[in-house]
Amino acid sequence: MIPATFDYVRAGSVDEAVDALKQHGDEAKLLAGGHSLLPLMKLRFAAPEVLIDLGRVEQLRGVCDLGDGRLAIGSMTRHIDVMDDPLVREHCGVLADVTAKVGDPQVRHRGTIGGALAHGDAASDLPAVLAALEGTLVAQGPNGTREIAASDFFVDYLTTSLEDDELVTEVRVPKIVGPWGWHYEKFTRVAQAWAIVGVLAMVKRSNGSIEEARVGLTNMATVPVRASGVEQALAGHSPDAIADAAANAADGTNPSSDLSASAEYREHLARVLTRRALEAAAR
Template sequence: MIPATFDYVRAESVDHAVSVLAEHGDEAKLIAGGHSLLPLMKLRLAAPEVLVDLGRVEALRGVRETDDGRLAIGAMTRHQDVIDDPLVQQHCGVLAHVTAMVGDAQVRHRGTIGGALAHGDAAGDLPATALALDATFVCQGPGGQREVAAADFFVDYLDTALEDAEVLTEVRFPRLDGAWGWRYEKFVRVSQAWAIVGSVAIVRRDDGHVGEARVGLTNMATVPVRARAVEQALAGAGTDAIRRAAESAAEGTSPSADLNASPAYREHLARVLTRRALEAAAS
């Protein structure tokens, strides 16, 4: 449980971090809260030669409104700060709701939203939520800044669209103003463990009907996935259609088999949890 030897660089700015990454290539890794990378290093599953610490880059912290009305959350904003932020609570309550279910109190007070998303673990709670919200990821590298849609950000297991010399600087979320409801349901083997399966449902109610539904699934593939068949079945339907629509939650997924669950059991969980999340969100 001892990491391999590495050099340590404390980044003073985003530009400084980018320059160090560009100099060392894939031998360097960024560290934010440390709850994802450090366990891998202790198990020798990751052995970067250089660690670039973003802990003192204050420009990467905080929540603000963008000119086009979205909420921009700095990548180094800790989970608990996201939960407590009044802008998030007022305009994107589902994000506060899901973030409050991440890990335990220690993780939430130390871990960061950018670190959790850049890690790209499909079993994490936030990737599926970002996907369901159609969030936008802002990345900065030697060539400047670019934006990546959530649908394109998660590439494969623990693999994202971030390039070797890029830093995730902020994530932009839409405001959910109006008659929106939401719920995140997840099934875990023990309290505070990674989700065996999770389902986040976001529903806009329209005169007794479902005006729009968004469903993101946790741990149903190597990347987070949208339950598109469910969303399409519910568009414009009454809330009595939820149970039937939820039966298609596992369509298009490719769940893995491990010690916790078989693919068939994960598909069953996806259907059950999606139904529960949708019923709560629509109510």
């Protein structure tokens, strides 16, 4: 539990962070809340030579209304501040609700939205939310900024499409308009553990039937997965169709087997939890 030696750089601004990344390349890691990176370093699974601390980059904190139907959340905004933010609560309650289930109070008071997403761990809760919301991430590098769709951002286990010299500056989510309901089923071994499987269901109701459904799956592949077959099977149908549709929730997934769950059991859980999440969201 003692990390290898590293150099420490405190970035005062995004530009300073980008400069440091450019200088150190893949020998550097960005330090946000540290709740994923530091345990890996203590176990010496990760041994970056340079840590670039974003903790003092104030411009990366906070939430604003972009005016185009979307909210922008600074990447260094802590989970607790996302949960409690009035704009998030009013316009994107699902993000506030799922964020409230991330880790435990200590994690939520240190961990950040950008750090959690950039870590690229499909067992964490926020990637599936961003996938279901069809949100985007703004990345900044030496050549300026670019906006990356959630579906393009997560590439593989702990791997994103960020370049070595880029950092996430913003997370953009649509304002939720209309009669949407949502529910996140997080299935864990102990309260503070990662999800064995998580299912976020969002349902837009119209005249008693489901106009649109979105299902994001946590920890069912190396990247967050949308249960698109389930979504399509429900569009335009009555909530009575949920049970049959949810039976296909594991289609197209590729879950791992580990000490907590076999792949087969994860697929089973995905089906059960998708049904439950949809039923709760459609209520």
